[in-house]
Amino acid sequence: MKGTNRKKMSGRLTFFLFTLIPVILYTFFYVVSVINGVRYSFTDWDGMAQKFNFIGLKNYQTLFKNPYFWNSLKTTVLYSIMLVIGVIVTSLILSISLNSLKAFKTLTKSIYFVPAMIGGVTIALIWDQLYYRVLPVIGKALGIGWLSNSLLMTGKTALPAVVFVQVWQAVAMPTVIFIAGLQQIPDEQYESAKIDGATAFQRFRYVTLPYLLPTVTVNLVLTIKQGFTSFDFPYALTGGGPVRATEVIGILIYNDAFKNMRFSLANAEACVLFVIVALFSLTQLKLTSKGGTD
Amino acid sequence: MKKAGKDERVWLVLRNIILLCGLILILFPLWLVLINSFKTLEEAGKNFFALPSRLNFDNYLELFANSNYWIFLRNSLKITVISITLILILVPSISYAIARNFNKKYYKTIYYYLLLGLFIPSQVVLLPVTKMMSKLNMLNHGGLILLYAAFSLTQGVFLFVNYIRGLPYEIEESAQIDGCSVFQTYVRIVLPLVKPMISTLLIMDVLWIWNDFMLPLLILNRTQEIWTLPLFQYNFKTEYSFNYTMAFTAYLLAMLPMLIIYCMGQKYIVKGLTAGSVKG
Numbered sequence: 001m002k003g004t005n006r007k008k009m010s011g012r013l014t015f016f017l018f019t020l021i022p023v024i025l026y027t028f029f030y031v032v033s034v035i036n037g038v039r040y041s042f043t044d045w046d047g048m049a050q051k052f053n054f055i056g057l058k059n060y061q062t063l064f065k066n067p068y069f070w071n072s073l074k075t076t077v078l079y080s081i082m083l084v085i086g087v088i089v090t091s092l093i094l095s096i097s098l099n100s101l102k103a104f105k106t107l108t109k110s111i112y113f114v115p116a117m118i119g120g121v122t123i124a125l126i127w128d129q130l131y132y133r134v135l136p137v138i139g140k141a142l143g144i145g146w147l148s149n150s151l152l153m154t155g156k157t158a159l160p161a162v163v164f165v166q167v168w169q170a171v172a173m174p175t176v177i178f179i180a181g182l183q184q185i186p187d188e189q190y191e192s193a194k195i196d197g198a199t200a201f202q203r204f205r206y207v208t209l210p211y212l213l214p215t216v217t218v219n220l221v222l223t224i225k226q227g228f229t230s231f232d233f234p235y236a237l238t239g240g241g242p243v244r245a246t247e248v249i250g251i252l253i254y255n256d257a258f259k260n261m262r263f264s265l266a267n268a269e270a271c272v273l274f275v276i277v278a279l280f281s282l283t284q285l286k287l288t289s290k291g292g293t294d
Numbered sequence: 295m296k297k298a299g300k301d302e303r304v305w306l307v308l309r310n311i312i313l314l315c316g317l318i319l320i321l322f323p324l325w326l327v328l329i330n331s332f333k334t335l336e337e338a339g340k341n342f343f344a345l346p347s348r349l350n351f352d353n354y355l356e357l358f359a360n361s362n363y364w365i366f367l368r369n370s371l372k373i374t375v376i377s378i379t380l381i382l383i384l385v386p387s388i389s390y391a392i393a394r395n396f397n398k399k400y401y402k403t404i405y406y407y408l409l410l411g412l413f414i415p416s417q418v419v420l421l422p423v424t425k426m427m428s429k430l431n432m433l434n435h436g437g438l439i440l441l442y443a444a445f446s447l448t449q450g451v452f453l454f455v456n457y458i459r460g461l462p463y464e465i466e467e468s469a470q471i472d473g474c475s476v477f478q479t480y481v482r483i484v485l486p487l488v489k490p491m492i493s494t495l496l497i498m499d500v501l502w503i504w505n506d507f508m509l510p511l512l513i514l515n516r517t518q519e520i521w522t523l524p525l526f527q528y529n530f531k532t533e534y535s536f537n538y539t540m541a542f543t544a545y546l547l548a549m550l551p552m553l554i555i556y557c558m559g560q561k562y563i564v565k566g567l568t569a570g571s572v573k574g
Contacts, residue, residue: 011476015401018391018480022384022447023404026411029423029444034414036422047425094316097309110560111317114324116567117552119505121524122545125531129538130323133342168319176568200305229415232507236528250417257421270417278413 040267047263059268069269071244072252079163079234079248080227086167087174087223088216094171095178096208109179116172120232127165128152128237152238155245162246166233170226174219181215182208221284228277249273331543338539353543363547365519366526373435373522374503377442381450381499382492384443389454390484394466396459405455411448416508419445424512435520438513442503450495457491458484494566504552523548 041059045052063069098109115123131150139147146154151161189207198206231250234240240247240255249269257266330338331353332346357363395401427437465487469479485492507524514520521529530544556563 007475011470014476014480015391015395018387019401019404022388022451023407025384025440025444026408026447029426029441030411030419030447031407033419033423033426036426037418040422093312097313100309101313106561108313108317109564110556111320113560113564114320114553114556117501117556117563118549119507119524119552121505121507121528122548125527125541126323126327126545128531129541130326133538134326137342173567176564180568200301225415229417231417236507236531253417253421263421263425267418267421270415270421273415274413274418277415281413 037267038271040264041271043264045264046261047257048261052264059265060272062265063268063272068244068247069252072247072249073272075159075244075246076228076230076248076250078159079230079246080224082160082163083166083170083227083230084220084223086163087170088219090167091171091174091178091219092212092216094175095182096204098175099179099182109176112175113172115169118169120166120169121236123169124165124233124236127168131161153242155242158238158242158245162234162237165237166226166230170223174223177219178212178215181212185211217284217287224280225277228273228280327542327546330539331546333539335537335539353540354547357540357543357547361526361530361544362518362521363526363544366521366523367551369435369520370504370522370524373439373442374500377439377446377503378496378499380439380443381446382496385447385450385495386454386485386488386492387480388447389451390458390480392451393455393458394463405451408447408451411445412452420508420512427513433513433516435514438509441509441513442499446499446502450499453495454488454491457488461487490566490569493562494569497563497566501552 042054042056043052044055044058094112098105098112101108131152135147135151136149139145146157151157185208190203193203193207229250230248231254234246234248234251235254238246240251249272253266253269253273256262256269326342329344329346330342332348332350334350334352337347392401392405396405423441427433427441430437432440461484466479466483469483470476474482505524506522507528510522510525511528514522514525527544527548530541
């Protein structure tokens with residue numbers, strides 16, 4: 001009796017010790033940082049000075065009056081919308097195409113997944129060169145005026161051009177996830193639809209799509225978050241330019257914190273992003289859990 | 295019936311065109327990087343698209359001689375390997391503790407506490423954590439590794455707890471009746487059972503840490519000797535902006551380790567990553 005009791009105690013202790021280091025690491029580096037970030041957003045700290053004062057909501061007031069902040073919010077939303085449409089539509093088309101492939105299926109699939117292996121910065125830097133050296137050549141050959149300069153250098157085309165590069169990489173994951181979803185659709189469904197004389201489009205609309213819907217949600221969430229917090233691609237491709245045309249909020253925060261010496265203001269900007277992402281995640285959580293019980 | 299057949303053919307042709315265009319869009323940029331890495335600037339200037347006149351390894355040799363490529367490669371390797379080891383020790387064990395004690399308040403609380411990270415965009419954490427690391431004198435590899443371990447917990451625990459809770463409890467129970475302690479049960483019974491999730495976590499976090507740019511930019515940008523490969527490449531842009539065939543060589547060398555690993559185990563990598571995202 002005493003032996004089992006001691007064993008139970010030591011078992012409990014083991015479980016507790018399992019949690020100890022991770023919880024300390026997470027609290028010390030993550031949670032404390034989040035709290036500090038929120039705290040700094042109410043101060044006038046430039047990030048360097050020894051002392052700083054609490055100034056209440058002043059940073060937020062400055063922020064909401066700053067047109068650059070609104071511009072970056074608008075850019076971020078636009079960026080995310082383009083990214084989501086680009087990624088979801090492309091990966092949907094690709095997954096259906098790849099899934100129905102008979103010859104060279106494995107090889108083709110592996111090639112389509114290669115971009116997911118390469119770092120965002122590398123991809124961005126490669127495309128920077130391609131925009132500069134390859135596209136203008138093609139533009140000239142075909143007589144397309146707007147291709148004659150690097151797309152990254154003109155205000156109107158820079159944002160779509162940056163998004164395109166991120167789509168180039170971000171499509172790989174959702175495509176594979178969609179394929180996994182497609183493979184769960186029983187073949188009989190297609191067979192019977194075919195016998196009923198359904199066209200290819202009708203089969204997509206009434207057989208494929210309903211089955212894929214849960215997978216669409218997964219991919220949607222993954223991609224939207226990527227869009228809201230994007231940094232690598234615009235930073236390495238344009239640095240936010242030209243004339244702030246690609247200055248997403250991630251870049252605004254970085255520049256304000258480390259280049260413009262407005263550290264506390266940058267923290268306030270990050271907190272606004274925090275609220276947006278949290279609200280979005282909560283809504284999304286509610287929607288999907290609702291969908292789950294139906 | 296006949297109409298459906300025609301539909302089918304149109305779709306097949308369309309599909310093949312789409313897939314072909316996609317393949318070109320993926321491979322052509324990488325191809326251009328490869329061929330131009332073997333050219334001199336002059337040769338690339340003459341014709342960017344042509345094959346190199348000969349296999350000229352000058353760019354590679356110069357890069358190895360003049361830049362600290364090997365040091366950056368070693369730094370990236372060191373940081374990735376140590377962080378991953380730490381993560382693979384911490385995440386499964388805490389997840390096991392949580393999953394098997396979910397009825398207890400403490401474990402349930404820390405589970406939701408760790409999941410809070412799902413709602414917080416990285417930017418909120420990155421600025422204050424940089425200041426903190428600088429204050430602690432931890433703007434170095436050790437500091438970066440600890441950050442990776444701390445930041446990996448949210449997603450890792452989320453994946454593992456759900457997975458372990460789906461495993462049958464009976465095997466562990468009988469092991470404990472046979473006299474195994476919790477730790478022995480964990481090592482002998484649970485770890486082998488969660489192998490698929492371990493490979494998922496391994497692949498996800500290796501890709502993240504190896505390719506990460508933001509954290510090294512904030513933590514390691516002081517002195518060149520401690521850079522990782524992504525930092526090296528980014529700074530290459532400013533340093534060698536005129537010599538773009540050299541830059542291509544650098545990009546290629548930075549991609550190469552991951553591409554080699556991918557070629558060796560692409561089946562497992564794709565499978566592992568999908569398992570993680572479908573569960574998440």
